[in-house]
Amino acid sequence: MTTLASSYDPTQFESRLYQHWETSGAFAPSGQGEPYCILLPPPNVTGTLHMGHAFQHTLMDALVRYHRMRGFDVLWQMGSDHAGIATEMVVSRNLAAEGKGETRDSLGREGFIGKVWEWKQHSGDTIERQMRRLGTSGDWTRSVFTMDPMPAEAVTEAFVRLHGESLIYRGQRLVNWDPVLKTAISDLEVVNQEEDGFLWSIRYPLADGADYEHVDVDADGNELLRERRNYLVVATTRPETMLGDTAVMVHPEDPRYASLIGQSVELPLTGRRIPVIADAYVERDFGTGVVKVTPAHDFNDYQVGQRHSLPTINILTPDAAVNEEAPAKYRGLDRYDARKAVLADLDANGLLVEEKPHKLQVPRGDRTGQVIEPYLTDQWFVDMDTLGARGLELAAGTDGKPGEVRFVPGNWINTYRHWMENIQDWCISRQLWWGHRIPAWYDAEGNVFVGRDEAEVRAMNGIADDAVLTQDNDVLETWFSSALWPFSTQGWPDPEAMAARGFDRYLPSSVLVTGFDIIFFWVARMIMMTDHFTGGVPFRDVYITGLVRDSHGQKMSKSKGNVLDPLDLIDGISADALVAKRTSGLMQPKMAEKIEKATRREFPEGIPAFGADALRFTLAALAGPGRDIKFDLGRAEGYKNFCNKLWNATRFVLMNTEGASFEGVPQPRTDAERWILARLDAATRDAARHFAEYRFDLLSQALYEFAWNEYCDWFVELAKPALNGEDAEAAASTRHTLLYVLERLLALLHPLVPFVTEELWQAVAPRLGLAGSLMHRPYPVAGDLDVEGFEAAEIDIEWLKSMVSALRRVRSELNVAPSKQVRLLLAGGSEADLARAQRFGASLRFLNRIESIDVLEAEAEAPPAAAAVVGELKLLVPLEGLVDLDAERTRLDKEIKRVAGEIAKCTGKLGNATFVDNAPAAVVEQERKRLADWSQQHDALVAQRTKLG
Structure with a gap:
């Protein structure tokens, strides 16, 4: 293609170009040069592209395209995650919507998993299709799904090896439990939010009629109350859990209760006696200084219980009803119904001291919105002591030496270090069906055997073929398979697959681009697991991004109605469709009405189509180091104008080089050419530095400035005198420089805005004897051009630009018509100024519609004139004939x-x-x-x- 449409319209070429790139194999590793690999953080198979994805994928794609153009052997490892909990929920909802009466339980394990695979086949790759629309240039032919046979084999192998090394064990521990999903969930899946609640104060009578002298004092130690009491007062926000209390606790140095340590209290409503213990965990200045201990229903209490060898009594069922461990009258009640019954009985027995409003942090499951219970259950765990120590050393370093993994920005190593220094054993089992089933089998006596399959278990343990073995029903949480991602995607542990996929070549990868919220949940676990199984690190750099917020700095959420869909920004959406999307699924009519009004107020005509390039440039330009970004549609509009500017400048160049062809680098004849070539070299140097430092914001700023101001505005303008002049050699040289710099500019910009640059390059390239794809052109390198000695031209052109700008301001202020010619008088100034005025006289006359340029001996000789100043030189435009x-x-x-x-x-x-x-x-x-x-x-x-x- 050597011609361009008259106007920039990304809908006419973005999808076409991407399809060509992918089908031609342009994204595949070349196998040549130094390897450069990026792992895509695998998005959930249930997911759709959101602004966080668009942000991170833009930065990854920019790095990938940049290194591909630099001749690296680039692999961007694509993939997606099976997302156990989320996928089960989606498929269960689909079954309910079909109205056939089928449920997860009615189908059974195999039937339900079959439905999941069926859903995944038809709908599960939505996000991958959307990523293509953004321009993601990863090798889709190597894409890995975490439930594929290759990563599934890696998961089984890792589990078996860790268990054989006594690093995986099964035990009863406290976990986050979702009573709706009936499974343990990770901390990352728990959202803590402040809510209004109550604090209830309850009397716990001392056993055997004992009493003590109770003293209350104020903050200054002044005595407020002294009396004999036969009870302790305990405050709680969850009174139903008192049915599982196994102790009350005071601070060992609290004189008020020193005499009671080691004694017992009667646990109200249960008939049980529990001890009074001392532990420094108690804040003696908070409340009464007496705390109930419920090891089976509170994480901190669990730790206390372990220190003091307290029994753990679980009083809840998996769906958060009261079980048989509680008194009979409460059994079977939902936890909140049980709370009401417990409070009523405490009040009836004179044991409820007071109820007062209280703000508290309530943990809710991010999938179901239900309050999460700390729940005592048998789970599989990874022992993190040795793994954690090694993970800390690899990233944080030791003995004053830096670690092998570098965090960018560097301050995030402190977050990593804090988490790793306080690491706990990792709960890896989930009570789901969709996922990697735990490779463990139980015999009739409950003995557990771990192996790669049942046959291996029988062979290794001498179990007869007719003996019954039952495989563990649980699956591994998705973070376990994700922890193996750096090497499970490269064929480990199969030597043939490892060789075929380039295990030794692409591990470690070059950089991981991810968010700060999963530094521990994913980054740390990949570091530990990769080191343990391969002896290396998973990646060299970890670039931590911020969050994408709305233009007011608010976190985007469906309940706020401020979510922006990247595809809506790329392809546009009507106001009605946007309202429908934002209010879909909202159960509260008032909230839906509020969101609709806000949406129509902010987007009365919907969102225009900005195109993928404008969205990408906006995100890159906002990508400051580790900071959250405020996404503003105004910026997207501005960068769409930037793409349009490139388009129009290219059309100008093509029109002025029609029929011309050039080879090699220009041999500049004019100062304007020397200036733009020097500026190209400087922009190229800046780009390399900013890429190396992951400063996408500075990269965008530098290239925007060079493209818009220096090339599209100034050089295009400064080229016109030569193009329209009588010096044929200067005109030819200028045409060559216009084409050459434009081609290099498009190459510089390609990693950020791949579509428009490719489309324009295809029109420009033939005139420079180039073919193929811009994606595989060499990225410009500083020093490729010999710009030595161009400094004088740079100084001179900056002077000329100042002169042109000053004269244009004068014309504007006088409201002189563009076609009207004016006179220019020069006064003062240095000899260099006057020499430049003579040398650039033709350019000044052409660019400013100047009839004549005269030098005054003295300013006093000037007629009435509008004035401007450039350095020491005064510019005077006579007013006669211009204004009344x-x-x-x-x-x-x-x-x-x-x-x-x-x-x-x-x-x-x-x-x-x-x-x-x-x-x-x-x-x-x-x-x-x-x-x-x-x-x-x-x-x-x-x-x-x-x-x-």
Whole structure:
């Protein structure tokens, strides 16, 4: 293609180009050069592209395209995650919507998993299709799904090896439990939010009729109350859990309760006795200084229970109803019904002291929204002691030496270090069906055997073929398979697969781009597991991104109605469709109405189609180091204009080089060419530095400045005198430079805006004897051009730009028609200024519609004129013939009078001692600045009026 449409319309070429890239194999590793690998954080198979994905994928794609153009052997490892909990929920909802009466339980394990695979086959790759629309240039032919046979084999192998090394064990521990899903969930799947609740104070009677002298004091130690008591007062926000209390606890140094340590209390409503223990965990200055201990239903209490060898009594069923461990009257009640019954009985027995409102942090499951219970259950765990120590050393370093994994920005190593220094054993089992089933089998006596399959278990343990073995029903949490991602995607542990996929070549990968919220859940676990199984690190750099927020800095959420879909920004969406999308699924009519009103107010005409390039450039430009970004549609509109600017500049170049062809680098004939080639070299140097430092914001800024201001604006303008002049060699050289710099500019920009640059390059390339795809052109390298000695041209062109800008301002202020020619008088200035004025006279006349340029011996000789100053040189544009002098005098008199009035107001305020003494200092200073500004304007107006006589 050598011609371009008259206007920029990304919908006409973005999808076409991507399809061509993918089908032609352009994204595959070359097998040549130094390897460069990025692992895609595998998005959930249930997911759709959101702004966080778009942000991170843009940065990854920019790095991938940049290194591909630099000749690296690039692998961007694609893939997706099976997302156990989320996928089960989606398929269960689909079954309910079909109305056939089928449920997860009615189908059974195999039937339900079959439905999941069926759903995945038809709908599960939505996000991959959306990623293509963004321009993701990963090798889709190597894409890995975490439930594929290859990663599934890696998961089984890792489990078996860790178990054989006593690093995986089964035990009863406290976990986050979702009573709706009936499974353990990770901390990452728990959302803590502040809610209104209550704090109930309850009397726990001392056993055997014992009593003690209770003393209350104020903050200063003054005695408020002294009395004999036969009870302790305990405060709780979850009174139903008291049925599982196994102790009450005081601080060992609290004198109020020293005599009670080792004694017992009667646990209300249960008939059980529990001890009074001492532990420094208690905050003695908070509340009564007495705390109930429920090891089976509180994480901190569990730790206390372990220290003091307390029994753990679980009083809840998997669906959060009261079980048989509680008194009979409460059994079978839902936890909140049980709470009401417990409070009523405490009150009836005179044991409820008070109830008061209380703000508390409530843990809710991010999938179901239900309150999460700390729940005592048998689970599989990874022992993190040795793994954690090694993981800390690999990233944080040891003995003053840096670690092998570098965090960017560097401050995130502190977060990593804090988490790793406080690491706990990792619960890896989930009570689900969709996922990697735990490779463990139980015999009739409950003995557990671990192996790669049942046959291996029988062979290794001498179990007869007719003996019954039952495989564990649980599956591994998705973070376990994700922890193996760096090497499970490269064929481990199968030697043939490892060789075929380039295990030794692409591990470790070059950089991981991810969010700060999963540094521990994923980054740390990949570091530990990769080291343990391969002896290396998974990646060299970890680039941590911030969150994408709305233009007001608010987190995007469906309940706030401020979510932006990247595809809506790329392809556009009507107001009605946007409202429908944002209110879909909202159960509360008032919330839906609120969101609809806000949406129609903000987007009365919907969202226009910005195209993928404009969205990508916006995200890159906002990508400061580790900071959250405020996404503003105004920026997207601005960068769509930027793409349009490139489009129009390219059309100009193509029109002015029609029929021309060039090879090699230009041999500049004009100062403008030398200047733009020097600026190209500087922009190329900046780009390399910013890529190396992951400063996508500075990269975008530098390339935007070079493209818009220096090339599209100034060089295109400065080229026109040569193109329209009589020097044929200068015209030819300028045409070559226009094409050459444009081609290199498109290459510089390609990693950020691949679509428009490819489309434009295909039109420009043939005139430079180039073919193929811009994606595989060498990325510009500083020093490729010999710009030595161009410094003088740079200085001269900067002078010319100042002259042109100053004269354009004068024309604008005088409202001179673009076609109207003006005279230019020069006064003052250095010899260099006057020499430049003569050398660039033709350019000044062409670019500013100047009839003649004359040098005055003295400024006093000048007729009435509008003036501008460039350095020491004064530029005078005679007014005669341009403006009505009488009308101009009248206008200036009126303006001088108005400005004098403003000066009087400022002087009056500043002359008022009350104002100066009492007004804020900033206000007084602002008024002084206003006076200075008005005075400066007044002086300039008076000087101009004086010239007119």
